[in-house]
Amino acid sequence: MKRTGNGARMAAPRVAASKGVAFSKSPVLAVRLPTWRSRVVLFALFAAFAALAGRALWLQAMSTSFLQQQGKSRYERVLELPATRGKIMDRNGQVLASSLPVKAVWAIPDDVLAEPPAKLRALAKLLEMPEADLRKKLDSDRTFVYLKRQVEMDVIDQIDQLDIDGLDTRKEYKRFYPQGEVMTHLVGFTNVEDVGQESMELAQQKTLVGATGSRRVIKDRLGRIVEDVGLSKEPHDGRDLTLSVDSKLQYIAYTSIKEAVQKFNAKAGAAVVLDVHTGEVLALANWPTYNPNDRSKLTGEQLRNRVITDTFEPGSTLKPFTVALALETKRVTPNTLFDTTTSGRFVIGDRTIRDTHPHGVIDVTTIIQKSSNIGMSKMALAMPPQEMWEMFTKSGFGQAPRFGFPGAVAGRVRPHKAWRPVEQANMAFGHGISVSLLQLARSYMIFARDGDIIPLSFQKVTEKPVGQQVISAKTAAEIRVMLETVVGPGGTASRAQVPGYRVGGKTGTAQKLVNGRYSQTKYIGSFAGIAPMSNPRFIIAVMVDEPSGAVHTGGGVAAPTFAALAANALRAANVPPDSTVTEIIIPEHPLEE
């Protein structure tokens, strides 16, 4: 209604105009403006539009990717998807190493130092470090300081409750080794970055480590992921590794060698158990050892894996190889007689070879049983060096091991052309040649199996390995008989007897080389044996380094260790007894080598 009124009032001048002066003739409008002014306005308007169009074109065409990037970064988030390092398990699936998420605690020093001292004290207590140390770490010019790495989750929860400004955490993984010092020489350990440092952790680093992935997502106001955008990279967890080792046998080997080192007051000791049929390493123990869960002690002597990375002169444990060669080439039979009555000594060139006891005229079996150096020397000198060298090489001595274990050594067998007769004789009883305990154990495959040797494996074997024939099955059987006499009454290793089982093996006592000379006080006692004899299942090699008690021979220190180890291992593996002898009476003073 009001509007109509207004309209009526406004209409009045128009009516007046129509009655009087025409709109176009109105003198008010008669003012003539210069045309350039309208042109300028028009031009300015067009220029403004052109500028807008140009800007739009510029944004759309030239800088579009940059702008899209900026836009995305305001609503998209890239999440890192961590991959877990693979577990290491024993042959029965028991976990030997496993990674669990933990957190690293880091700080912005200035912010944290501004907090009340009571909070810092509580933090120091939770991080298990003296407050002074904590303050020392915070006293830094940097803006990022790690306070402690690999803090477990329950501690992190408590730290979160303290609500300290400038303190944050970062996700990482910690490796746990439930079997600790028992298994560590096989499993190894990782560093704080979860990278393998020793043993299988190092050797299998590539398969154990996973590949971290990432994904690009849109998060909503509450931080929930609502959409995947763009390509995401799947994380791949590291593959689990199943080792050949048997936890039970490993524990038996570990306790046996630990007891032996303590009992004989030795510097160190090592033992290894092999599966005769598959070539798997069932146990590998060292003493001294270390706890891989305690990072502060991961250096020094105890890290050494004596089974694999140390070589020693094996001594008499090598005698069966020369005898096997002599039998194989039909130069002797087990009953061939040798005269060792040179009043306990035998001279080759300017060197004398001695027996600890004169043995008289004895056959080949007795040479092995009593471990006669003179008998061995005579047998060896009847053979060309090349054949002996080939025998040693085929048995794996001086050969780089191919089982992929870090630090594995090849040992040393000098080229046969350089052998002098006295050296050849020495080598027949294991001097002037160096092997690792693992090589020694593996070489006994040729006796435990039917004359062939198979590759060793630290991982569970599923296929039957293919052997390489070294000696005939007949020779291997003959040697086995001899090895059993060593353990029997009158042999050098009567202490190696195992109640209920037939076992066999050979002792070795070697003088250690100190500054290039044979030491008269430092010995390595070793024993390599096969059990049970009726159907060989295990090869067990034991080494005791520098026993400093009353006994130092292989028969005295290594043989009883072997017996304890073999007895428990056979029982643990449910091997049926093959002997009716259940109580063993060991002579008070067994024969020395």
Added chain:
Amino acid sequence: MNGKINIVLSAALVVCALSVVKGQYQARHLFSDLEIIQQQARQLDIDWAQLQLDQSTLGKNARIEQIARTELNMTPLTPARTQYLTEAAK
């Protein structure tokens, strides 16, 4: 006639647009549920690893031996006091 088609098509367009909105909303919801469940799966994986570790730690041979010897007063068996049973020939 033309006007009618326009009205019908407009109505269809509105319905489609709304269903797209609803679909997207549901998809986001389901996705966020999936995310929660995947998170749970990861947590369960971690728990499983933790339990495996605990099993290995508690089942340590050293611990078993110690308990057997001290708490249960057990001793290692010897062949001398073992009765071996062999299966009779068939």
